[in-house]
Amino acid sequence: MRINKKILKDLSDYIKNTYKIDASDASSLIELQQYIDTKLLSKYFSATEDDGTYWKNQLAWNTRRTGQELLEKLYKLDPSSILDVGCGDNEWKQYFGDKLLGIDPYNKNADTLIGIMDLTHGYGTWDVIMCLGSINFGDELTIKLQTERAVKLCKPGGKLFFRLNPGITHDTEHAQWIDFFPWSEELIYNYAKEFGCEVNEISWDQTDQRIVRWGNRLYSEWTKL
Numbered sequence: 581m582r583i584n585k586k587i588l589k590d591l592s593d594y595i596k597n598t599y600k601i602d603a604s605d606a607s608s609l610i611e612l613q614q615y616i617d618t619k620l621l622s623k624y625f626s627a628t629e630d631d632g633t634y635w636k637n638q639l640a641w642n643t644r645r646t647g648q649e650l651l652e653k654l655y656k657l658d659p660s661s662i663l664d665v666g667c668g669d670n671e672w673k674q675y676f677g678d679k680l681l682g683i684d685p686y687n688k689n690a691d692t693l694i695g696i697m698d699l700t701h702g703y704g705t706w707d708v709i710m711c712l713g714s715i716n717f718g719d720e721l722t723i724k725l726q727t728e729r730a731v732k733l734c735k736p737g738g739k740l741f742f743r744l745n746p747g748i749t750h751d752t753e754h755a756q757w758i759d760f761f762p763w764s765e766e767l768i769y770n771y772a773k774e775f776g777c778e779v780n781e782i783s784w785d786q787t788d789q790r791i792v793r794w795g796n797r798l799y800s801e802w803t804k805l
């Protein structure tokens with residue numbers, strides 16, 4: 581069960597103030613907060629309403645590690661299969677065509693409309709796994725299980741590329757209740773070690789500080805041992 585601490589606190593505060601009941605541990609409340617969390621994630625990340633409120637990639641391509649630089653890195657690696665986890669508008673498809681599968685639970689531009697935990701086959705088969713801004717939502721257990729799943733899907737010797745949010749809430753209306761997980765360098769090293777990966781690199785994603793809108797992100801590159 582994914583816990584969104586922002587929603588859970590708000591609901592239990594409301595119930596306490598209104599009914600004078602402490603419901604913070606009630607399982608139905610926990611289910612309700614997950615229902616709301618999923619609806620809000622869907623609202624924020626679905627490409628169904630193009631009214632400017634759903635999330636769109638606005639990060640400058642030429643000055644971030646997960647833009648042009650990653651594209652060139654991937655061309656050099658020349659992988660035969662790439663899994664783009666949380667592909668959003670599936671923008672990497674134009675470069676790799678059928679070699680790339682974009683999955684996303686909310687964005688209809690994905691090749692397959694599923695979340696990472698619903699991809700239960702193809703373990704150890706992908707040359708490259710990209711998780712660019714997609715393993716960022718929810719509590720620590722959720723994040724840990726999603727990271728573990730990404731590693732499981734990668735083949736030994738394969739590469740994983742991450743763009744990770746250090747816990748910054750986007751400054752848009754629909755992002756207010758999204759529970760952005762606070763990634764740190766320490767956690768990146770711990771998870772990589774625990775899941776049998778070598779960390780090749782950790783740095784900031786955006787190299788030009790002047791054009792960071794929602795604060796910078798952590799970039800990391802792993803090899804599965």
Ligand SMILES: C[S@@+](CC[C@H](N)C(=O)[O-])C[C@H]1O[C@@H](n2cnc3c(N)ncnc32)[C@H](O)[C@@H]1O
Nearest residue numbers: 625637665666667668684686695696712713714
């Ligand atoms: C910040 S956007 C990044 C989109 C894209 N990777 C990019 O860099 O432009 C985060 C994406 O992760 C997706 N996402 C959220 N939860 C996910 C999950 N459990 N599994 C896979 N993708 C997820 C969202 O739907 C959204 O498209």
